[in-house]
Amino acid sequence: VGDVEVPESGSGWLTVRRSRRKVDERYLHEDDDPEWGPLKGRELAATRRVPIPSELVSALRKHLAVHCSGAPAHHLVFHRNDKAFDLDAFNADVWKPARNVMFPPADGLDASSPLQPKLSRLRRHDLRHSACSLWLRSRVDVTVCQKWSGHKQLSVFLDIYQGLIPGREEDGARLLDEHVRLEIDGR
Numbered sequence: 001v002g003d004v005e006v007p008e009s010g011s012g013w014l015t016v017r018r019s020r021r022k023v024d025e026r027y028l029h030e031d032d033d034p035e036w037g038p039l040k041g042r043e044l045a046a047t048r049r050v051p052i053p054s055e056l057v058s059a060l061r062k063h064l065a066v067h068c069s070g071a072p073a074h075h076l077v078f079h080r081n082d083k084a085f086d087l088d089a090f091n092a093d094v095w096k097p098a099r100n101v102m103f104p105p106a107d108g109l110d111a112s113s114p115l116q117p118k119l120s121r122l123r124r125h126d127l128r129h130s131a132c133s134l135w136l137r138s139r140v141d142v143t144v145c146q147k148w149s150g151h152k153q154l155s156v157f158l159d160i161y162q163g164l165i166p167g168r169e170e171d172g173a174r175l176l177d178e179h180v181r182l183e184i185d186g187r
Contacts, residue, residue: 001064001068001071001072001073001074001075001076001077002072002073002074003015003016003017003073004052004060004064004077005052006052006057006060006061006064007057009054009057010054010057011051011052011053011054011057012051012052012054012056012057012060013049013050013051013052014049014050014051014052015047015048015049016039016047016048016049016050016150017039017047018036018037018038018039019036019037019038019039019040020035020036020084020087021034021035021036021037022034022035022087023037035084039150040150041152042152048147048148048150049148050131050148051148060077063077064077091124095124099119099120099122100120102119103117103119103120103122104120105117105120106120128149129160131148131149132145132148132149132157132160132161133161135148136161136165137165142154142157142158142165145157145161146158
């Protein structure tokens with residue numbers, strides 16, 4: 001709850017402090033939590049901020065008022081009986097049924113078939129890719145997108161998403177023309 005900033009107007013912010021994971025106990029130090037860990041490849045105290053579009057802020061503010069009023073800062077915003085969602089149960093009970101209603105699989109094919117419509121196989125992680133793609137299509141600076149996404153290196157972020165940046169060639173040609181005109185006019 002303490003990591004969500006939802007102002008009366010405008011965009012909000014979510015501070016991401018840890019990641020949900022499932023790690024076998026044998027791979028952990030004795031004081032490590034098998035379900036919650038640091039952000040990937042980061043120190044335990046590392047954080048990153050992600051924007052919350054203004055269209056979602058009011059709905060989130062209402063949710064916080066109804067479900068989290070007076071809750072301590074460490075309380076989860078979305079939970080089941082004051083505990084984090086079991087990811088396997090969430091996937092089976094919520095994600096897959098909702099996805100099947102929104103994007104029904106084709107009849108006569110196995111659900112995991114690569115011939116199924118792509119959206120009928122949508123994973124929760126694909127929402128992360130959608131967010132990054134949306135930021136880039138909105139022409140947010142790539143270094144800001146990289147920071148929001150949590151990728152440590154811009155090169156990794158660009159390897160994944162650079163094909164999604166619209167109009168780069170046209171923008172490049174326009175900038176080159178402007179620069180050449182300035183150089184010629186400056187003589």
